[in-house]
Amino acid sequence: MSTQVSPAAAAVARQRVALRCLGLVKRFTDVTAVNGVDLQVYAGECFGLLGPNGAGKTTTVEILEGLTPSDEGTVELLGQNWNSGRDNRALRERIGVQLQETQLAEKVTVVETLRLFRSFYARGHDVEEVIRTVALEEKRNARVGKLSGGQKQRLAVACALVSDPELLFLDEPTTGLDPQARLSLWDIVERFRDGGGTILLTTHYMEEATRLCDRVAIMDHGKVIALGTPAELIESLGADQVIEFSVTNPLTDEPLTNLPAVTNLHKRGDVYALTVSEIGVALPGLLAEIKRQQSELVTLTTHQATLEDVFVSLTGRMLRDS
Amino acid sequence: MIAEAKETRASEVKSQSLHPLFELTAMRVREFLREKEAVFWVFVFPVLMTFALGIAFRNTAPEKTPVAIEASTTDTRASELAGVLSRSEEITATVVTPDEASRALRSGKVSIVVKPQDDTFEYRFDPTRPESRAARLLVDDVLQRGKGRTDVAQIAEQKVTEPGARYVDFLVPGLIGMNMMGSGLWGLGFTIVIARSRKLLKRFAATPMRRSHYLLSFMLSRLIFLVLEVAAVIVFAALAFGFTVRGSWLSLGLITVLGGFTFSGIGLLVAARPTTIEGVSGLMNFIMLPMWLLSGTFFSSERFPEVLQPFIKALPLTALNDVLRALMNEGATLASMWIPISVLLAWCLISFVVALKIFKWQ
Numbered sequence: 001m002s003t004q005v006s007p008a009a010a011a012v013a014r015q016r017v018a019l020r021c022l023g024l025v026k027r028f029t030d031v032t033a034v035n036g037v038d039l040q041v042y043a044g045e046c047f048g049l050l051g052p053n054g055a056g057k058t059t060t061v062e063i064l065e066g067l068t069p070s071d072e073g074t075v076e077l078l079g080q081n082w083n084s085g086r087d088n089r090a091l092r093e094r095i096g097v098q099l100q101e102t103q104l105a106e107k108v109t110v111v112e113t114l115r116l117f118r119s120f121y122a123r124g125h126d127v128e129e130v131i132r133t134v135a136l137e138e139k140r141n142a143r144v145g146k147l148s149g150g151q152k153q154r155l156a157v158a159c160a161l162v163s164d165p166e167l168l169f170l171d172e173p174t175t176g177l178d179p180q181a182r183l184s185l186w187d188i189v190e191r192f193r194d195g196g197g198t199i200l201l202t203t204h205y206m207e208e209a210t211r212l213c214d215r216v217a218i219m220d221h222g223k224v225i226a227l228g229t230p231a232e233l234i235e236s237l238g239a240d241q242v243i244e245f246s247v248t249n250p251l252t253d254e255p256l257t258n259l260p261a262v263t264n265l266h267k268r269g270d271v272y273a274l275t276v277s278e279i280g281v282a283l284p285g286l287l288a289e290i291k292r293q294q295s296e297l298v299t300l301t302t303h304q305a306t307l308e309d310v311f312v313s314l315t316g317r318m319l320r321d322s
Numbered sequence: 323m324i325a326e327a328k329e330t331r332a333s334e335v336k337s338q339s340l341h342p343l344f345e346l347t348a349m350r351v352r353e354f355l356r357e358k359e360a361v362f363w364v365f366v367f368p369v370l371m372t373f374a375l376g377i378a379f380r381n382t383a384p385e386k387t388p389v390a391i392e393a394s395t396t397d398t399r400a401s402e403l404a405g406v407l408s409r410s411e412e413i414t415a416t417v418v419t420p421d422e423a424s425r426a427l428r429s430g431k432v433s434i435v436v437k438p439q440d441d442t443f444e445y446r447f448d449p450t451r452p453e454s455r456a457a458r459l460l461v462d463d464v465l466q467r468g469k470g471r472t473d474v475a476q477i478a479e480q481k482v483t484e485p486g487a488r489y490v491d492f493l494v495p496g497l498i499g500m501n502m503m504g505s506g507l508w509g510l511g512f513t514i515v516i517a518r519s520r521k522l523l524k525r526f527a528a529t530p531m532r533r534s535h536y537l538l539s540f541m542l543s544r545l546i547f548l549v550l551e552v553a554a555v556i557v558f559a560a561l562a563f564g565f566t567v568r569g570s571w572l573s574l575g576l577i578t579v580l581g582g583f584t585f586s587g588i589g590l591l592v593a594a595r596p597t598t599i600e601g602v603s604g605l606m607n608f609i610m611l612p613m614w615l616l617s618g619t620f621f622s623s624e625r626f627p628e629v630l631q632p633f634i635k636a637l638p639l640t641a642l643n644d645v646l647r648a649l650m651n652e653g654a655t656l657a658s659m660w661i662p663i664s665v666l667l668a669w670c671l672i673s674f675v676v677a678l679k680i681f682k683w684q
């Protein structure tokens with residue numbers, strides 16, 4: 001699993017498309033969950049679908065996994081297509097899937113569960129090896145129902161890894177986990193990618209996307225609204241830094257956006273967020289402007305621009321409603 | 323440290339996965355055996371039920387015939403007569419006042435009233451009651467012999483109690499049938515719908531698992547449990563009540579398999595669509611309730627009105643109960659039971675075909 005891929009090989013691999021979809025549309029009775037999604041994932045990369053609740057991530061992924069039929073559009077996976085209503089076993093042999101909502105049977109143990117999943121595949125890893133990969137040695141004989149949330153999630157990923165897949169789908173693998181558990185899952189994902197595997201993962205944690213993903217597609221209301229490497233997306237803000245502040249008396253927006261080095265302004269409740277290219281230039285101007293509008297600072301924080309800020313600047317909303 | 327090293331070594335042992343059908347079936351068996359309640363309802367409950375009903379309705383040794391002698395208590399003739407009658411092993415005679423005698427006869431407490439007169443006897447009884455007619459013969463016989471009548475023909479008696487004709491003999495096949503229906507429907511219905519509601523079916527659908535293997539694993543695990551389920555009740559009934567299976571064991575085995583598959587098929591059909599436990603529970607009760615009532619588990623379904631009979635006979639549990647009873651109690655051959663067997667086969671085939679057609683994996 002840990003054969004290092006040389007940079008040159010990686011560059012060649014990048015040319016190969018592991019997954020491609022065009023014009024995906026999925027309508028449910030009351031909502032169009034996926035509304036024209038085009039994606040291209042290269043072999044050997046970790047591709048992230050980032051978006052808020054209900055953005056259509058799961059629906060998109062399950063169409064790609066051949067579990068949900070789409071209303072429109074085409075999917076190509078590892079050079080093959082899903083045959084509706086026919087035998088897709090050859091393609092299923094080559095992908096690993098972790099679904100957002102699966103709850104594995106509670107009364108059986110970790111090793112029994114993995115043996116079952118392993119038995120479905122013609123080839124794959126040894127069960128004990130996968131248990132070590134996801135660091136569940138101590139829980140080998142524990143029943144699934146007795147595992148912690150993080151351990152259950154690692155087991156779910158192990159079930160996806162046991163076939164030694166070329167392409168791994170992870171749907172919100174770390175949602176609801178504590179930071180420790182999240183780190184250990186990131187570790188597993190990174191090792192899989194280092195071994196040459198391709199990953200498509202969904203998340204609504206921007207730290208996760210930033211840390212794990214080579215490229216990210218930001219989704220909202222069934223559409224891809226931005227696509228690129230995390231660095232490119234953040235750069236597209238034209239800003240390195242974000243200043244968030246609140247004041248005693250509301251300010252007029254116009255003069256704020258015209259301040260030097262300020263590229264964008266967003267308001268959420270009474271918190272203002274300024275994206276700025278040079279904080280040293282923007283900050284004195286901002287303080288002066290607040291004073292000029294006869295208001296006073298209540299709070300002020302600054303941080304490096306993140307994918308979250310990209311999402312906010314594109315939609316005016318936060319990724320996670322809190 | 324040493325312990326740790328050992329453990330690492332131990333975990334380097336390879337774990338081989340076997341054939342998916344084996345692994346799936348093993349999973350079914352494990353899940354079932356680890357569910358204590360399921361084990362109780364499938365194995366213990368039917369045995370308890372057999373025990374309770376077998377005891378409650380056991381055929382006791384024939385009771386003595388109660389006879390009243392009508393007279394005042396001081397009447398010596400009456401108590402003499404009571405003595406003569408009571409000497410017979412089959413009679414208990416009590417001396418009562420005329421009032422009491424009439425009341426006892428009316429309420430069925432005694433079967434006959436004997437009133438001694440000077441040198442004759444008067445029998446008072448209700449000829450529409452079989453036990454009263456029997457009592458008349460019995461009392462008359464004892465009294466006549468007491469007066470010196472002798473038998474002219476030599477009689478040899480042989481007392482037989484037919485094992486196949488007791489209530490417990492009727493009950494055991496019915497309980498087995500009912501249990502097969504319950505475990506088939508609950509076993510498949512619940513397990514599949516739970517797996518669907520927990521998105522486990524969807525997860526399996528995302529693997530190259532053959533869908534037929536998944537469904538077959540239910541059949542196989544059902545077969546394993548079926549043998550135990552049926553054996554538990556038969557063995558218990560044999561030990562506790564001297565129950566015997568008169569037909570061939572091979573036929574019984576075949577019918578058990580057919581019955582098991584039929585109710586698995588119906589279980590699969592019931593589980594083909596619902597996504598919630600509530601949904602499938604309602605459906606299962608809807609299907610099982612009529613059969614609990616009509617299919618002759620606790621009493622013969624022949625007792626229902628003639629117009630209902632075609633419907634009742636078409637129910638799979640009626641068919642199964644009829645075949646099981648004929649096999650176990652009468653020692654019938656399968657060929658002679660072709661009608662209910664065809665009914666079972668039809669249910670089995672139709673439910674499987676329809677279930678596979680409409681089955682939803684998510």
Ligand SMILES: Nc1ncnc2c1ncn2[C@@H]1O[C@H](COP(=O)(O)OP(=O)(O)OP(=O)(O)O)[C@@H](O)[C@H]1O
Nearest residue numbers: 028029031033051052053054055056057058059060
């Ligand atoms: N089976 C379904 N029937 C009807 N509507 C559905 C169904 N599945 C999803 N939806 C709707 O489609 C939209 C997209 O759902 P989806 O699960 O793809 O979002 P998501 O991005 O995965 O969200 P989350 O982050 O909460 O998992 C939602 O509005 C959801 O309510």
Ligand SMILES: [Mg+2]
Nearest residue numbers: 057058059100
């Ligand atoms: Mg989702």
